[in-house]
Amino acid sequence: MQCNSCTVAAIKFEIKLEGQTNLSALPMVIEHLKRREIDVVLKGNKLQIDEKGAREFLDFCNDLLVMEAATFRINQEAWQPLQEMSKVFAMEWIDAVIKDERIICHYQPIVDGDENIYAYEMLARFQNEDGSMIYPNEIFPAAKTRGRLYALDRVCRMTAVKYAAALNGTKAFINFIPTSIYSPEFCLRSTIELSEKLGVNPNSLVFEVVETEKVDDINHLKKILSYYRSRGFDYALDDVGEGYSTIELLADLQPKYMKLDMQFVQGVATDTKKQEIAKKFLEKAQEIGSIPLAEGIETRQDFDWLKQLGYQLFQGYYFGKPSATPVAVVQTLTTS
Known part of the structure; x- marks a missing residue:
């Protein structure tokens, strides 16, 4: 058995929406994702989706949500502002x-x-x-x-x-x-x-x-x-x-x-x-x-x-820089 964190398993996104505007938009968001055949788990004001779903969510919600009242996290790590989600995609x-x-x-x-x-x-x-x-x-x-x-x-x-x-x-x-x-x-x-x-x-x-x-x-x-x-x-x-x-x-x-x-x-x-x-x-x-x-x-x-x-x-470099093969230290080193 291997843990998901030690392998390159699919990233699981959890998105938390707060504030009246965002919560009012939540049913519309869920409907859109399901229409795109994206699996969504909804728990209160939190959505759990895969990376494909997270990309779709961000595209759809950019102009729909109050971004400052939305956060996300991956693999149960710390919560981050939703605006940071695009950085996760960029580092794929x-x-x-x-x-x-x-x-x-x-x-x-x-x-x-x-x-x-x-x-x-x-x-x-x-x-x-x-x-x-x-x-x-x-x-x-x-x-x-x-x-x-x-x-x-x-x-x-x-x-x-x-x-x-x-x-x-x-x-x-x-x-x-x-x-x-x-x-x-x-x-x-x-x-x-x-x-x-x-x-x-x-x-x-x-x-x-x-x-x-x-x-x-x-x-x-x-x-x-x-x-x-x-x-x-x-x-x-x-x-x-x-x-x-x-x-x-x-x-x-x-x-x-x-x-x-x-x-x-x-x-x-x-x-x-x-x-x-x-x-x-x-x-x-x-x-x-x-x-x-x-x-x-x-x-x-x-x-x-x-x-x-x-x-x-x-x-240190005085004795040798990192090299592809383990070389012996050269004794005729400079004294500078």
Whole structure:
């Protein structure tokens, strides 16, 4: 059994009409939709219809309703103004990207203090039907608008596991969005099964919390991370200073890795404010037994400063840009 949210199932629209004008027009709206052979479920002042019906509804009602007194939602998500419905239709292309799995992964090296490869972060790259690239800043808003974050996160996670199999035991950092997992035992089962099928050692996979969607339910996050830990996987927390501000909470989450965001890394060798943040971050990591990782390194000076301070792992263009194949770090790097 698969949940509809994790697949590209048909979107179910629920439309709520309020106000005397809209409620008076409701019988006329129902009659029109039925005449167009569109199935409608009416519950009080709410209509439930499929996407074809929602398109017809919007066309028919544009000049009939008081739009400010009408809202809609998809797949039981938050209510939105009816004017926003056309955006859901416009983002239909994301369904094909997910359904056809037009996703590949690029590898970006993560190195230790001696610049030896420690791991690779698996970075998703998305493609149009003609093979041209779709940028992440287009993909994720489209998925959110269409209610496809669950499905997108799942296919990205599965693709990353497939690409991790090519690393032959070298660690792979795989991003995931906590809010896209409602039940770890159910939602992560396919990921676990795929890793077992491909012979990927759980110890080689590190699942990295992505805070693109801020985590409000910390207990839910702890449940997810506990499940990962029980299955032998490690996990990392990104942007720790933003979302997890107390030592007590960090100790409770027990991350194996903590990543210092690039905004505090780039220029740290000469910026005293960034140095203070880097030091406090390192103290947090050491106190709870996490491995500190600095990302976004682009210069030798920042690398040397952080290494001398006590950071253990490093990531950034200085060591290698994301590439289609997992390349070794070139040691003849510039010192600029």
